[in-house]
Amino acid sequence: MNWSNIFEATLSAFFGVNAMYYAIAAIGLNVQFGYTGLLNFGQAGFMACGAYGLGMTAHYFQISFWWGIAIGIGYAVVLGLIMGVPTLRLRADYLAIVTIAVAEVIRLIVRSVRFKVYVGGSDGINEFSASYRRLSPYVESGRYPLSPFKAEGAVPYVMLAAMLAIGLVLGAATWNKLGKRFPSVPQRAGVGLTGVVWMLVLIAASLRVEYTGYSLWTVTVGWTLVAIFSVFVWLLMRSPWGRVLKAIREDEDAVRSLGKNVYSYKMQALILGGVIATFAGMMFSVERGSVQPDNYSRDLTFYVLTALVLGGAAKISGSIVGPMLFWGILAFADVFLNELVKSNGGSVEVFGIQLIGNISQVGQIQLMLVGLLLILLMVFRPQGLFGNRKEMALDGR
Amino acid sequence: MADDLTPAAAAAKAALADVTPEPGSKKLDPILIANGVRRTFGGITAVDVDHTEVQRGSITALIGPNGAGKTTFFNLLTGFDKPDAGTWSFEGRSMEGLAAHKAARLGMIRTFQLTKSLTKMSVIENMKLGATGQVGEQWWKGLFPFMWKQQEAEIEQRADELLARFKLDHMRDEYAGTLSGGQRKLLEMSRALMARPKMVMLDEPMAGVNPALKQSLNQHIKGLRDEGMTVLFVEHDMDMVHDISDWVVVMAEGCIIAEGTPDQISNNPAVIDAYLGSHQGKSLLEDL
Numbered sequence: 001m002n003w004s005n006i007f008e009a010t011l012s013a014f015f016g017v018n019a020m021y022y023a024i025a026a027i028g029l030n031v032q033f034g035y036t037g038l039l040n041f042g043q044a045g046f047m048a049c050g051a052y053g054l055g056m057t058a059h060y061f062q063i064s065f066w067w068g069i070a071i072g073i074g075y076a077v078v079l080g081l082i083m084g085v086p087t088l089r090l091r092a093d094y095l096a097i098v099t100i101a102v103a104e105v106i107r108l109i110v111r112s113v114r115f116k117v118y119v120g121g122s123d124g125i126n127e128f129s130a131s132y133r134r135l136s137p138y139v140e141s142g143r144y145p146l147s148p149f150k151a152e153g154a155v156p157y158v159m160l161a162a163m164l165a166i167g168l169v170l171g172a173a174t175w176n177k178l179g180k181r182f183p184s185v186p187q188r189a190g191v192g193l194t195g196v197v198w199m200l201v202l203i204a205a206s207l208r209v210e211y212t213g214y215s216l217w218t219v220t221v222g223w224t225l226v227a228i229f230s231v232f233v234w235l236l237m238r239s240p241w242g243r244v245l246k247a248i249r250e251d252e253d254a255v256r257s258l259g260k261n262v263y264s265y266k267m268q269a270l271i272l273g274g275v276i277a278t279f280a281g282m283m284f285s286v287e288r289g290s291v292q293p294d295n296y297s298r299d300l301t302f303y304v305l306t307a308l309v310l311g312g313a314a315k316i317s318g319s320i321v322g323p324m325l326f327w328g329i330l331a332f333a334d335v336f337l338n339e340l341v342k343s344n345g346g347s348v349e350v351f352g353i354q355l356i357g358n359i360s361q362v363g364q365i366q367l368m369l370v371g372l373l374l375i376l377l378m379v380f381r382p383q384g385l386f387g388n389r390k391e392m393a394l395d396g397r
Numbered sequence: 398m399a400d401d402l403t404p405a406a407a408a409a410k411a412a413l414a415d416v417t418p419e420p421g422s423k424k425l426d427p428i429l430i431a432n433g434v435r436r437t438f439g440g441i442t443a444v445d446v447d448h449t450e451v452q453r454g455s456i457t458a459l460i461g462p463n464g465a466g467k468t469t470f471f472n473l474l475t476g477f478d479k480p481d482a483g484t485w486s487f488e489g490r491s492m493e494g495l496a497a498h499k500a501a502r503l504g505m506i507r508t509f510q511l512t513k514s515l516t517k518m519s520v521i522e523n524m525k526l527g528a529t530g531q532v533g534e535q536w537w538k539g540l541f542p543f544m545w546k547q548q549e550a551e552i553e554q555r556a557d558e559l560l561a562r563f564k565l566d567h568m569r570d571e572y573a574g575t576l577s578g579g580q581r582k583l584l585e586m587s588r589a590l591m592a593r594p595k596m597v598m599l600d601e602p603m604a605g606v607n608p609a610l611k612q613s614l615n616q617h618i619k620g621l622r623d624e625g626m627t628v629l630f631v632e633h634d635m636d637m638v639h640d641i642s643d644w645v646v647v648m649a650e651g652c653i654i655a656e657g658t659p660d661q662i663s664n665n666p667a668v669i670d671a672y673l674g675s676h677q678g679k680s681l682l683e684d685l
Contacts, residue, residue: 051577258506
């Protein structure tokens with residue numbers, strides 16, 4: 001068993017590209033599902049909007065890559081209207097059915113032979129992210145350790161400062177829960193202390209993680225977007241606008257009886273969440289330098305939903321940490337099982353029952369393990385990791 | 398009794414003193430007028446109201462046996478349901494085909510038979526939601542706290558005053574889901590007041606409320622009239638109807654069968670028939 005291998009893989013997945021674009025999509029879904037209670041099962045469709053917005057612009061429209069961002073947002077707004085206009089007046093279940101169907105329709109249209117000349121068919125669109133890659137300050141094939149002690153010049157100080165900042169944010173969130181148990185410790189001291197502990201955890205975690213220049217650029221841009229959208233949603237949700245959304249989640253008729261146009265608010269939430277998810281699709285496609293229709297299938301929608309529920313719906317922290325954990329657990333299960341099979345000479349037996357026959361079965365067992373973990377989470381912590389237990393308890397009206 | 402009437406109560410009494418006690422009677426200064434409002438569910442006619450008027454500044458009770466169509470009539474008037482036919486106007490403005498939130502914005506705020514307190518929000522958040530015309534309820538303005546902070550503070554102050562008046566101030570920061578049934582009724586009523594309504598429509602405000610709280614709810618409803626609001630409420634509790642209402646409208650099988658002051662209504666044979674059946678007091682064998 002090579003434990004340092006397992007540890008390293010888990011940690012890079014934690015801060016990796018997958019966790020990043022899932023986090024962006026989950027922040028968008030959180031606006032719709034977490035705060036407004038809209039069962040949007042078509043997040044993959046919104047992500048495809050961004051991906052195809054970029055891809056088609058650079059490859060077919062022959063205009064600047066950057067127009068693609070605006071076009072992708074435009075697609076998402078139109079998609080939100082298409083989904084919302086017929087269903088938002090109806091009960092929530094109908095939105096779920098329509099969104100999942102519309103997302104599939106989009107995927108099937110873009111991969112169809114008939115539209116191949118416009119959107120590339122099942123081959124997708126390739127080689128369009130050159131402008132994005134040119135912007136990168138890093139050497140593409142270079143290796144960049146995440147540890148602040150391996151960098152040069154002013155970089156280590158910037159990194160340490162950033163880690164302290166992230167640590168303090170996490171510390172504030174932790175102390176929110178922990179503080180009640182230690183009433184004698186003053187608030188500032190508690191936050192500071194947990195913040196420093198988090199910073200040390202981050203430094204320890206970063207010591208062995210290394211990115212190539214190419215993925216480091218994506219990770220930098222991506223997590224910056226995560227930070228921007230988090231602040232954006234956080235600002236919105238503490239405003240009266242956010243209050244109306246949360247009230248709609250509770251009871252539409254009550255909100256309507258107080259003179260608020262519920263339909264319009266639900267549309268705003270659907271579109272806003274969709275536009276945020278569009279950026280997830282953009283990041284995903286530029287990172288790979290290609291748009292493949294089958295990447296935007298139902299699986300993606302449900303994985304994002306799973307990651308959000310894992311972290312805790314209706315919490316900003318949940319929508320960021322959920323995807324990180326989701327990918328962390330997946331990577332851990334993958335590398336751990338692979339190492340296990342290797343060190344056991346090709347198969348794993350538990351109490352004489354063959355659990356894994358050969359290395360190709362690891363993928364299935366990996367997903368089973370993750371499934372089991374999620375079941376346990378739902379049993380023992382139904383509100384998700386960051387969710388509010390008190391709110392959950394009020395569910396039975 | 399007569400000497401402890403507030404000016405508003407006396408005015409309402411005087412305004413309704415000369416009105417003929419019959420279905421669809423004309424009022425001196427109606428705030429709400431309904432004409433030919435009809436709603437059918439399949440073959441059943443739930444509501445079929447020819448004409449009715451509600452006097453401004455009065456407390457009007459809408460009573461009737463179960464299934465008389467009172468709540469459906471409420472839903473129609475407030476835009477929560479669409480009628481098959483009919484017109485109605487509020488303060489001279491036609492309300493036909495108006496969406497529920499627009500009706501509310503005109504100043505006609507309703508509550509629900511089954512309380513709709515937003516359980517996962519705190520009591521004060523529930524209250525603040527009720528205020529109309531909030532700048533921060535547009536998302537692009539919500540992003541910038543300086544645009545709505547001042548208004549929010551004013552709203553919060555008004556919410557606190559109302560909570561104190563309805564004796565909910567000790568629950569201010571609790572989740573609304575932790576309130577008792579009676580407290581939820583109070584919260585819903587005070588939340589409705591946050592919208593500064595001209596007319597309050599209460600759907601069974603006394604259902605599931607203990608007798609002690611009923612007394613204070615009665616006082617609160619009378620208080621609404623003193624502040625110049627018009628109250629229309631659905632109720633089954635006849636003692637309460639008699640105690641607080643200036644005018645009573647009786648519905649049965651979708652139609653209005655009687656109108657009048659509480660005293661006139663309690664002696665009206667049509668009402669007694671509707672509630673107890675037309676054969677009360679007779680032996681079952683008499684019809685044979």
